[in-house]
Amino acid sequence: MNSSYILRRVGYGLVLMLGVVVLNFLLIRLAPGDPAMVIAGEMGGATEEMLESIREEYGLNKPLVVQLGIYVGNVLQGNLGESFFFNQPVASLIAQRIGPTILLVITAQILSILIGVFLGVIAARKPNGVMSGFVSVFATIGYAVPVFWTGIMLIILFASVFPIFPVEGMQSVRLRGADVFTKTLDIAHHLILPAFTLAIIYLAQYARLSRASMLEVLGSDYIRTARAKGAAEKTVLFKHALRNAALPILTVAGLQFGNLISGALLVETVFNWPGMGRLAFDSILRRDYPTIMGVLFFASAMVVVANILTDISYRWADPRLRGKS
Amino acid sequence: MTDTPDYKAESPAREAWRMFRRNVPALVGVVILSFIVLATLYGTFFYAGDPYNVVWAPHERPGVTPEFPLGTDYLGRDILAGMLTGGGPTLAVGAAAAAITMVIGITLGSLAGFYGGWVDNLLMRITEFFQVLPALLFAMVLVTLFSPSLWTIAIAIGVVSWPQTARLTRAEFLRIKELEYVTAARAIGARNKRIIWKVILPNAMPPLIVSATLTIGIAILFEAGLSFLGLGDPNVMSWGLMIGANRDYILDAWWPVTFPGLAIFFTVFAVSLIGDGLNDAFNPKLRER
Numbered sequence: 019m020n021s022s023y024i025l026r027r028v029g030y031g032l033v034l035m036l037g038v039v040v041l042n043f044l045l046i047r048l049a050p051g052d053p054a055m056v057i058a059g060e061m062g063g064a065t066e067e068m069l070e071s072i073r074e075e076y077g078l079n080k081p082l083v084v085q086l087g088i089y090v091g092n093v094l095q096g097n098l099g100e101s102f103f104f105n106q107p108v109a110s111l112i113a114q115r116i117g118p119t120i121l122l123v124i125t126a127q128i129l130s131i132l133i134g135v136f137l138g139v140i141a142a143r144k145p146n147g148v149m150s151g152f153v154s155v156f157a158t159i160g161y162a163v164p165v166f167w168t169g170i171m172l173i174i175l176f177a178s179v180f181p182i183f184p185v186e187g188m189q190s191v192r193l194r195g196a197d198v199f200t201k202t203l204d205i206a207h208h209l210i211l212p213a214f215t216l217a218i219i220y221l222a223q224y225a226r227l228s229r230a231s232m233l234e235v236l237g238s239d240y241i242r243t244a245r246a247k248g249a250a251e252k253t254v255l256f257k258h259a260l261r262n263a264a265l266p267i268l269t270v271a272g273l274q275f276g277n278l279i280s281g282a283l284l285v286e287t288v289f290n291w292p293g294m295g296r297l298a299f300d301s302i303l304r305r306d307y308p309t310i311m312g313v314l315f316f317a318s319a320m321v322v323v324a325n326i327l328t329d330i331s332y333r334w335a336d337p338r339l340r341g342k343s
Numbered sequence: 344m345t346d347t348p349d350y351k352a353e354s355p356a357r358e359a360w361r362m363f364r365r366n367v368p369a370l371v372g373v374v375i376l377s378f379i380v381l382a383t384l385y386g387t388f389f390y391a392g393d394p395y396n397v398v399w400a401p402h403e404r405p406g407v408t409p410e411f412p413l414g415t416d417y418l419g420r421d422i423l424a425g426m427l428t429g430g431g432p433t434l435a436v437g438a439a440a441a442a443i444t445m446v447i448g449i450t451l452g453s454l455a456g457f458y459g460g461w462v463d464n465l466l467m468r469i470t471e472f473f474q475v476l477p478a479l480l481f482a483m484v485l486v487t488l489f490s491p492s493l494w495t496i497a498i499a500i501g502v503v504s505w506p507q508t509a510r511l512t513r514a515e516f517l518r519i520k521e522l523e524y525v526t527a528a529r530a531i532g533a534r535n536k537r538i539i540w541k542v543i544l545p546n547a548m549p550p551l552i553v554s555a556t557l558t559i560g561i562a563i564l565f566e567a568g569l570s571f572l573g574l575g576d577p578n579v580m581s582w583g584l585m586i587g588a589n590r591d592y593i594l595d596a597w598w599p600v601t602f603p604g605l606a607i608f609f610t611v612f613a614v615s616l617i618g619d620g621l622n623d624a625f626n627p628k629l630r631e632r
Contacts, residue, residue, distance in 0.1 A: 034471070045484060048488070049489070158619070162608050162612035167607065170586065273474075276475065280480060310484055314480055321476075
């Protein structure tokens with residue numbers, strides 16, 4: 019793999035992000051009403067001086083192109099505007115929330131890939147067996163359940179029937195002064211239900227996909243060779259076959275990342291998880307547009323980064339693509 | 344009707360229908376979906392109730408009072424009445440959003456696939472750009488900026504969901520435009536517009552129909568998610584809204600959130616069974632001769 023490919027890929031990612039900035043700008047301008055009012059948050063509490071200072075800062079009296087220039091310039095300097103509700107820069111608001119979201123999304127991604135692929139591999143061993151039927155029924159069900167409803171059902175189940183997992187928030191208040199180890203365990207404990215809720219939909223898809231992919235690979239000659247030379251079934255399945263069946267799974271994992279973030283938004287709201295989704299939801303109810311646009315920007319940036327990482331790992335996993343540009 | 348061996352070739356659509364008819368899960372899907380659609384269309388005819396009115400004590404359990412078979416919610420509103428009225432908007436928005444998705448996706452995808460070159464490049468860059476935006480978040484922003492109504496919600500869902508359809512259409516066009524009958528159509532002097540709409544598109548339809556079905560399912564889940572968050576049309580009862588309105592009381596009463604959720608689940612489940620059935624029916628590899 020060459021570094022010029024990575025550089026080009028990162029460059030393209032930056033262009034996409036610039037596109038998101040321009041889109042944010044256009045959305046605020048396209049919204050009905052005075053943009054200064056929109057930015058101030060339509061709370062009715064905006065004084066004329068406040069509006070005037072917003073107009074000044076964003077150059078709203080100047081031509082549209084100049085306004086765009088000012089906006090892009092601000093974003094490039096890390097200034098995503100000011101949240102008038104929190105009276106804080108949007109960038110620092112998001113900095114506080116991005117960690118929990120990344121933790122939730124990545125845990126869900128890992129959970130769904132590990133369990134999904136495992137189920138798929140088991141199912142592929144017997145294409146018409148019970149496990150195969152289970153995987154395809156489970157995949158259809160997993161696709162059809164609204165993720166926020168799964169969360170609510172799990173909350174009901176684990177709050178009143180089996181109270182073994184916390185159903186709200188990320189940390190217990192009573193552990194405020196505890197040591198790092200206890201705190202980490204506490205967060206992991208809180209993470210179980212939200213991460214599992216989010217993982218269920220994708221888990222089902224990975225199971226179905228890896229079953230199909232494995233079935234294709236298991237029919238090939240080198241698998242017969244591996245079996246003929248007496249390799250153990252486990253080795254054949256997980257070493258010879260899965261390695262080759264992994265590429266489509268990797269592709270889908272990359273493509274799913276955006277959907278995963280959308281799902282996280284709902285899951286965070288249901289479980290009161292203190293992440294960006296929760297922030298976006300609260301800001302939308304308050305019509306705090308600078309914050310909403312900031313979240314849109316950062317969430318898109320996460321997707322761009324995930325896509326770049328997928329492309330790079332794809333090239334790393336598939337030797338045929340190495341060295342090509 | 345008997346399947347007699349026929350020397351005439353069966354039309355692809357008839358053949359697909361013959362396959363679909365034998366697919367038990369797909370037929371189950373058709374039955375469930377028909378039931379839900381009929382219930383939302385004509386249910387209020389048999390069960391007259393106002394979903395907005397407080398008619399009874401709050402949190403009446405289902406099955407206790409015969410007048411309210413599914414119980415009442417936190418305000419004392421009839422849940423069954425809400426279920427019957429709330430399905431219409433959900434299904435309508437789902438269908439409209441899927442139609443918008445298909446129109447945008449098929450138009451852009453076919454232009455990109457057919458013309459190639461810079462058109463393809465430009466359209467695919469736009470598609471990639473839209474795939475970077477987390478769909479639900481973007482839809483939330485659109486709905487809030489342009490005030491929620493059933494139409495803005497449907498348009499917002501369409502605007503965020505078309506990239507997949509565009510990619511699929513493009514791939515089909517790239518494949519089909521190299522086939523001989525397209526060359527033949529060109530040879531007899533057909534114009535581009537005619538080749539796109541009358542020659543390639545009909546042949547690209549099978550996977551697009553399957554994708555349209557799945558898009559309806561996704562659009563319904565989207566609508567439910569937006570309404571759940573309270574970003575739907577505030578004046579219209581919907582399944583998602585019922586769940587959202589009752590979510591602060593889930594530990595006191597499970598039924599106000601469970602029933603609407605089951606309704607959403609069964610609708611999307613039925614739609615995806617139908618989608619899978621269509622997929623198998625159109626797949627020549629699975630057809631027995």
